[in-house]
Amino acid sequence: MTDTANLFLEVDNLKTYFFLHEGTVKAVDGVSFNLYKGRSLGVIGESGCGKSVTAHSILRLVPSPPGREVDGKILLHLHEGSNGSSTEEIVDTLKLERNGPKMRSIRGKEIGMIFQEPMTSFSPVHTIGSQIMENLLLHTPGISKKEARDRTIEMLQRVGIARAHQQVDAYPHQFSGGMRQRAMIAMALICGPSMLIGDEPTTALDVTIQAQILDLINDLQAELNMALMYISHDLAVVGEMSDEIIVMYLGLVMEHASTDEIFDNPLHPYTLALWRSIPTIEGKLERLTPISGTLPSPFAHIPGCPFFSRCERRIPGTCDAALPPLKEVAPGHWVRCVLY
Amino acid sequence: MLVYIIRRILMLIPILILMSMVAFFLIELPPGDWVSTRITQLEMSGVQVSADEAARLIAQYGLDKPMPVRYWRWVEGIVMRGNWGFSMQWNKPVNEILAERVPMTIVISLSALLLSWIVAIPIGIYSATHQYSFLDYVFTILGFIGVATPGFLLALILAWVLFAKFGFSMLGLYSREYLEAPWSFAKFLDLLKHIWLPLILVGMGNTAGTIRVVRNNLLDELNKQYVIAARSKGLSEWKLLLKYPVRLAINPLLSTVSFILPGLVSGSVLIDIVLSLQTTGPVLLRATLAQDMYLAGSIVLILSALTVVGALLGDLLLIVVDPRIRFGRAEK
């Protein structure tokens, strides 16, 4: 997919490591992908494979120390000015000071983020409204408090909070999990960002609420023509939310293809194992086959394919000798496996 | 909300009544009383006390009445006439002895508490945001020394060093010439010159403890998701730190006010004695030893009443700063 007009984010060979006493965790070890406005990318993989760290690296939210983005590029295509005569500015966020003014002007304004735990995403001692408004006040020069408040109420209404003009003054503990996640979406989107990152935003919610929140995110993405990066370990959800999917394992991209392609024609043994470990979308309760074996220690230094120890089709002497490259086996379908 | 506050205040009444009983009975508990202690003392110094004389003394101080009656007369005097009784040891009304000492005790305790917060909170914030840095270790070590060093020992050493090296007497709160002088600006300045040492000594242990509390609370808060969420909005680090996690990390300090106050009062007795400060601690100690029950009972009662009121104030403050508690209690 090359669509230069809508290209918003290029992640190129991103490596984010954590330097701990026990050793180095290569949480993200050379991840690349592009993101376009109006399109969405799903990121999937087992716990600890580096999904959150990838997302946090884009916004430079990785705690440092111990973490550091040791290599790669994260290019943002920012557009200034009115639609017709917009000028493009390309910024490499990895070159910016972590919490410096330029990076802060991108956070919240160009890229909004929703987190996994709605219960803890808000400070318990400040009102919901003041925390959403803060985003607006930070990024809109000259806006009055009154105006910010009105826009906050509007946004709360948009995300489906009833009686928003009252709820704007409510405290987080007065909101249910679903309402908090709606408020979180309002907070992430109030400045009309070009990109939204959802880091498992529905995992903590029950299924009905989950479906509502997913619909809401989909609607808002279309409405605001945003680029969406959607992280989950729930295949069904990722399938519903994204145009394109990357499958991650221990900091590496194992497979990368359009959603249709990867569901119809999964290639990597890890992807296949993931697919087998979920109930089918039709809802038939098949016997689930959990992926055999355990995730290697994050400190382990594996010379070959990291999935080798758990792979059903491993070829000793080949797979564990060298890391296979990510190969384009069909147009737009990339796999990291010696079998293809 | 209002109902809750009123109920809390009403609840103070039975608590205070109970406390006054406990204070009075505890002080009467040891065998003997003021007169018998006094007679023994006199006899030991060779003065004979006749049975008549003893009986007269006993009647004069009301010691011939049963304990409940004595308790009742004491409490009645306090409530009806604001009269806390008579100190046999000082031969003066209790009111007169305590008039300056109680306020001074409160001033010293509260200033020491405030001072310890002013010092401890910034250090705690620094230590948490610079965890395992050189200065964090320095503060940690100093903190442990601060907790472990008895304040009175340091008081002795400092008072001696200041006097021996600089000829500056740290004893008492005023220089000699102001001791009996009426309040004036000059006397106030003189007080400021003397009060810092007791404040530092009394507040030292608490400062060290508070640094640990702030540091650990803040370390907890810093990892919470709302901090990352706030950062993802583009807040600057300082604003973020002070507005969100620091506020949550220091809120619990308010609830510790209630048990810090008695700690400061009782813990500082030794310091007060060493520095001969005009506070209640040393008086209480001597009154208890001499079984001067009205004086001792009054001090115990006043200090415990202050503690209970302090606890209530601490709770009310917590309600002001924490909406979760505010709504939780109001709904009940």
Ligand SMILES: Nc1ncnc2c1ncn2[C@@H]1O[C@H](COP(=O)(O)OP(=O)(O)OP(=O)(O)O)[C@@H](O)[C@H]1O
């Ligand atoms: N602050 C940190 N300090 C040290 N190691 C970290 C830190 N954050 C993440 N890691 C390590 O980086 C690796 C990737 O973590 P990450 O949070 O990205 O996983 P994830 O794919 O988001 O998993 P989950 O599905 O559980 O959210 C893990 O091995 C984790 O232990």
Ligand SMILES: [Mg+2]
């Ligand atoms: Mg995660």
